[in-house]
Amino acid sequence: MASHLDLEEQEQLEELKAFWKRYGNLITWVLTLALAAYAGWTGWNYWQQQQAVKAAAMFDELERVAKAGELDKLNGLFSELKQRYPGTAYAAQAALLTAKLQHEKAQADAARATLGWVAENASEPPYRDIARLRLAGLQTEAKQYDEAAKTLDAVKSSELAALVADRRGDLALAQGKPDQAKAEFLKAYAGIEKTQNYRILIEAKLASLGVAVPDADKATAQGASQ
Structure with a gap:
């Protein structure tokens, strides 16, 4: 029985040797590269x-x-x-x-x-x-x-779309294009949350161009500023 087990162990050992002979270098390189990558990543984070x-x-x-x-x-x-x-x-x-x-x-x-x-x-x-x-x-x-x-x-950034419209309104106004400025300021006004005080500034720009915002929106914006 012991002899049989010894033979099995010997066969397994020979198979392991053959496997390592064939793939040992590859495994070693893979492990080395993995360790190097980890060390590099750790070093980069520290840096x-x-x-x-x-x-x-x-x-x-x-x-x-x-x-x-x-x-x-x-x-x-x-x-x-x-x-x-x-x-x-x-x-x-x-x-x-x-x-x-x-x-x-x-x-x-x-x-x-x-x-x-x-x-x-x-x-x-x-x-x-x-x-x-x-x-x-x-x-x-x-x-x-x-x-x-x-x-x-x-x-x-879509989150800045209203502010971009406001800037475009300023640009159009500076270029003497009041109708384009109105359209951009209205777009900016609609895109800004009603609770934001910045809306009051845009409302003032619209007022200077003869455009009145809805009373409901005005009341909301004024309430937020108090």
């Missing part, structure tokens, strides 16, 4: 986390400088953040904040350039579309009407 931590620290300082209105320091910090951590959300947030102060300080060209960078390079689509909305407004102010229209065409 990303470290990048985010460092970018967050820089953004905190940038935010403090922005609140103080120190534009020169803000420009320097943003330039450094953009260069070192361009793929982080903090870089996009910093750009939007920088563009806001640049515009307030009458640096319109710099503000448009900063927003243009976000529109092209932000890692997340919402930041790109927000930047395009703001950029279109500045382009309209600068009478860059064709550029503003192209910028608005690039906004793809």
